[in-house]
Amino acid sequence: MNEEKLEQELRDCFHAETKIIEPTSDWWDRNISQVTGQNKRTRWFGFKPRKRLAWALVPLIVLLVGGTVYAASPLIEGIFDNFFGQQIEQTGLVQDMDMSQTITGVTVRLERAYADSNVVLIGYSAGLTDNLNIPAIATLTTADGQVLDGMMGVGELHTAGLGIFNSASCFSFDASKITGSPSELSLTLKIEYARFQADNSDEINHKPIGPFIFNFHLPFHAGKIIDINRTIESAGVPVTLEKVVISPYETRAVFQILPSEKVQDELVPVVSMVLPSGVSVDAGSSFSLDPEHQTFFTGDYTGEHGAGTLTLKEMVFRASSGGVQRLSGPWVFLFSIP
Amino acid sequence: MIEPEEAELIRRCQARDKDAFRLLVENYRKVMFGTAYLMTKDRGLAEDALQDALVQMWKHLPSLRQGVSLKAWLVRIVVNEVNRQRRKKRVLTVPLEYAPEIVDDCDDAVTMMIRNEDHQNLRQAMEQLPLEIKETVILRYFSDLTVPEIAAVMKKPEGTIKSRLNRALIRLNEILSNSETIENRR
16 A cells, blocks of 8 residues: 555544544533633542443442552652642652541541642542542641631542552642741641442442541741732722732732622633743633632742732623623732742 | 634633633544544543543643644643553453443444444554554544644654654555455465
8 A cells, every 4th residue: 555545544544433432512511611610619630430330330349450559659749740830849848747547448648738828738648448439528627727718629549459549639728818927737637538339229329438537737838928908990990909929839919809890700810920030920820709809820939029010911701791801901010029 | 823713712711711711622622532532442541531631721721832733732731641541550340240331331433443344454453553653643644743743742853753654654554465465365
């Protein structure tokens, strides 16, 4: 067969093979919504038994890996690295914890933790023994009883041999409720697992396991909290920059933008920051809970000193007609980093 | 090159516009899922990889540089996630009584693949190629990436990619010729 014909055969062959296996619209929509639906409820990525297959297998599932034993710590480090920023691992600020607890045959090991003025990150592994388990709830409480809001959860399940740590999970919690600059935090982590348990019907019961409770102390990397409380009006819309929090994990800018006729639902502020060193960085993500809007800049800028600028370039929001509208500013805030 | 409409969608994505993200990735749904499927030959693994890839795309779109081919960037993330899934080495063994259920659950693609005799020999020949060469062929002839784009995805020099493609075509021709000879002898 000549080269050109073979190339065309390959194209045809691949297209024939993939023609009928596109993901369903339901699957696609659900996943896009999950990916973009960043909010402050606990989210769970990567830990997803395949739906029909998983349901069918849950009663008698056997999980095996061909002779390979996975250590849990690399899993945890991988998740920290992939989802919570390499700079945290690279600077060695993440604390090894190595605390474990076993309840009804399930062992949970608190492995890695980190705290600063923006986030508390928790990484733990679990040995999932006889059934497929999923993490249900992870709650983090400070010594003075403040329950920190969960921001995001990620996890990986490895089908390792029975009784070893074959799953790893990381959660991030919003640390903005922590006041002052304590040198360390006293925290209580509560984890509750659900175990799939089949009865004679088609239903699967979720029998809770736990709670696994860990009390521990964690170094607190305060970073720099810069209170600003300055209001600037542009395009007829007043915007208040409340504060900028620079921590090793990220920099967070907190705005107040009151809803008005001009600015409507699902507002996303487009923000950039110029640091004293001249480095310019765009906000990587944002979170809005009217009227408060937070934008997040990935990277450790705690070493910066001097005058910086935060520019809210424009606001993107959903108009009452349903379309996306934009309102250009800019709203420019000067601030000083001590 | 990124088309102006895509550039606008990317800009909106970078402003965390969810609708824009939906529109942007929708255009590449087929190539992303198809690439994952051809690499894994398993619908479930392909879905796992694509799901994680979508998370990475949403997370890293703000850092997408101008002038980068969007399709190559998206496929690169999919390939990375497929390789990450592979490292998990997920193997499920199940009681036999559940086997029919699983066969039902497996996609019709497997059945169709067997039925489609026109391409069966070529598919079998593909399976005899070393993994990295097979993946290079998938990226070239299914994902329709250029040699420089494949080099970027696979983190190899362009010369290596050209050589892999050349070797793949020669080897496939050899395998197909041999199978034809065997068929003729019968």
